[in-house]
Amino acid sequence: MRIDVVSLFPEEVDRCTAFGVTGRARERGLLQLHGWNPRDYADGNYRKTDDRTFGGGPGMVMLVEPLRRCLAAVREADPAPVHVVYLSPQGRRLDQKRVRELAAMPRLVLLCGRYEGVDERLVQAEVDEELSIGDYVLSGGELAAAIVVDTVARLQDGALNDAGSAEQDSFEDGLLDCPHYSHPVEHAYGVVPAVLRSGNHAAIARWRRQQALVRTWQRRPDLLEGRELSKADRKLLQEGLAALER
Numbered sequence: 001m002r003i004d005v006v007s008l009f010p011e012e013v014d015r016c017t018a019f020g021v022t023g024r025a026r027e028r029g030l031l032q033l034h035g036w037n038p039r040d041y042a043d044g045n046y047r048k049t050d051d052r053t054f055g056g057g058p059g060m061v062m063l064v065e066p067l068r069r070c071l072a073a074v075r076e077a078d079p080a081p082v083h084v085v086y087l088s089p090q091g092r093r094l095d096q097k098r099v100r101e102l103a104a105m106p107r108l109v110l111l112c113g114r115y116e117g118v119d120e121r122l123v124q125a126e127v128d129e130e131l132s133i134g135d136y137v138l139s140g141g142e143l144a145a146a147i148v149v150d151t152v153a154r155l156q157d158g159a160l161n162d163a164g165s166a167e168q169d170s171f172e173d174g175l176l177d178c179p180h181y182s183h184p185v186e187h188a189y190g191v192v193p194a195v196l197r198s199g200n201h202a203a204i205a206r207w208r209r210q211q212a213l214v215r216t217w218q219r220r221p222d223l224l225e226g227r228e229l230s231k232a233d234r235k236l237l238q239e240g241l242a243a244l245e246r
């Protein structure tokens with residue numbers, strides 16, 4: 001998969017995705033990341049990329065023309081058709097479902113705004129979708145773009161080893177994760193639950209599912225809203241909640 005990032009600070013996205021799973025996916029060529037700076041396509045010796053907003057009020061707006069030229073160069077750089085995503089507070093909220101869809105595309109262009117954002121005419125003419133990462137205020141779209149890169153990189157074939165892909169499955173079914181433990185078995189902070197050391201894999205899977213259900217119920221009931229729990233899950237949840245009462 002190829003991702004082109006258009007940003008006044010393209011190295012910010014490069015550095016955020018140069019380590020760990022995403023760094024390895026890039027090293028293995030599972031994901032190619034290219035940075036582009038609209039300043040390289042701006043006019044004049046100040047290479048202006050932004051200017052005051054019409055209608056007055058605070059803040060600057062990123063100009064159409066440098067972005068238009070830059071995006072033309074991006075399209076030119078590879079024959080694969082592009083899907084242009086504008087990271088913006090006005091976008092649809094990113095979720096794992098959309099991540100899976102984006103990860104299946106051959107090519108993504110991630111457009112990052114700064115200041116108050118991008119001239120709306122560029123958005124209307126060139127952007128296929130706007131995405132937000134949540135209802136809080138960032139200084140620009142770069143960290144949001146890095147999150148898109150990270151989340152789609154993990155889904156590229158070969159990016160995660162077996163363990164990692166199992167990890168994917170647990171979150172993929174829309175529940176929070178169960179608690180995790182490692183050495184030592186006994187510590188001043190507590191002991192590892194015996195079931196995890198029982199070697200009884202059915203009991204371990206049951207315990208983990210129950211923990212995930214109880215935690216989701218307690219911390220993110222909204223995740224359970226949109227779904228019917230199976231009879232087995234309902235029983236596990238009831239039993240798990242009853243155990244808390246005792």
Ligand SMILES: O=C(NCc1ccc(CNCc2ncc[nH]2)cc1)c1csc2nc[nH]c(=O)c12
Pocket residue numbers: 087088089112113114115116117131132133134135136137138139140141142144
């Ligand atoms: O570029 C991004 N943010 C920069 C930014 C922040 C604030 C404003 C000013 N908005 C004025 C306003 N808002 C509502 C009413 N009036 C404009 C641009 C961004 C990309 S994805 C994302 N996801 C979550 N949060 C984000 O900030 C982002």
